Amino acid sequence: MSGGRGWGVGVPVQAHPALAAAASAALDAYTVATTEHDRAALAAIVADGADGTPTMRIDVLVEDAILGALARHPVNVLTEETGWVDHGSAVTLVMDPVDGSANAAAGVPLSAFSAAVAVDGVFTEALTVWLDTGRSWWAGPGVPSSLRTSGRRDLAGAAVSLLRPHPANPPAAAAWWEVARRAARVRILSTSCLEGALVAQGATDAFADAATDTHRLVDLAASVVLAESAGGAVRDVFGRAVELDTDLTKRWSGIVAATPDLADELAEVLSTAYRAAS
The missing domain is CATH 3.30.540.10 (Fructose-1,6-Bisphosphatase, subunit A, domain 1)
Known part of the structure; x- marks a missing residue:
């Protein structure tokens, strides 16, 4: 590096x-x-x-x-x-x-x-x-990471990447727009792994699937290591652990964020908005 x-x-x-x-x-x-x-x-x-x-x-x-x-x-x-x-x-x-x-x-x-x-x-x-x-x-193990997140702790003012909103899923669309309303900038790049790496680099503050359960483990596994080594955190909107599972039909609504505080806030905002619209 x-x-x-x-x-x-x-x-x-x-x-x-x-x-x-x-x-x-x-x-x-x-x-x-x-x-x-x-x-x-x-x-x-x-x-x-x-x-x-x-x-x-x-x-x-x-x-x-x-x-x-x-x-x-x-x-x-x-x-x-x-x-x-x-x-x-x-x-x-x-x-x-x-x-x-x-x-x-x-x-x-x-x-x-x-x-x-x-x-x-x-x-x-x-x-x-x-x-x-x-x-x-x-x-990797035993090697100090040169990655550093932005360190942002709050959603207000954050730059956030999101999966695209799903109009056919009104609760998820409501969750998406709630994050977009609070963030300073929203990007849609359509490549979850790259977006997770950009969080670890500090180029953007967070990336999330707005409660659509689109992510598979292959979309999130690298971010678990990259983001956490850089001071960030990986969460699921609905609180499910992101861990090794060989069943690729299993889904998550993943969050990769610059800090645990920001990850937890995003999970709370998304899950609350989703449930309120359900």
Whole structure:
């Protein structure tokens, strides 16, 4: 990592070998996929993922390359499309090969590879790589993190990234607008892992799913390590623990915030507004 900025470029030399192999394969496969295929081909739905949602071709191209690279690293893998791959290891790699698939397929340069390492069920290391630029955020065991959040404690005046509002879900839409009303700035980037990394870097104060239960573990695992190593916190709007679970149909409404105080306030504001509108 580069001093002062909190982020680096490419795959850090300190990274766990399996994590490094996965990230390197993702960067290479993403470059090849976006060079050799047009937008329609990349966005084509080719399967259903392990989480039950449609899988785009770009997801398959990148994930297949990663799984091939991981053949030399017999760790367990929990990944968006294939799901749970059990090698009987104490080490598990929880990853989203292309977070922000719709952005990536459309040519919008906002997508990321993101993964966390869990040892005996506890997240210990994480790496998120912005696929279009190579910018990366890493935190690991025994190494002081250069990441620092903004330190903001209050929602009033905060810069917040949010998943898009869902008009068909009035309680969640009400929760979204309540946060938007209190915050100073709202962004919608459509890439949860990258938005979580930006919180850890201090570029934005918080990121949240406004009570829609959209997040899977692969969307939040890296932020657990990155944000907490930087002084931040990860919460669920409805109080559910964000921890290793191999069931990719399980959902969260995740919050990544600069401080525990801000995370708790966001959870309170969102859950209260959601329940009031239900």
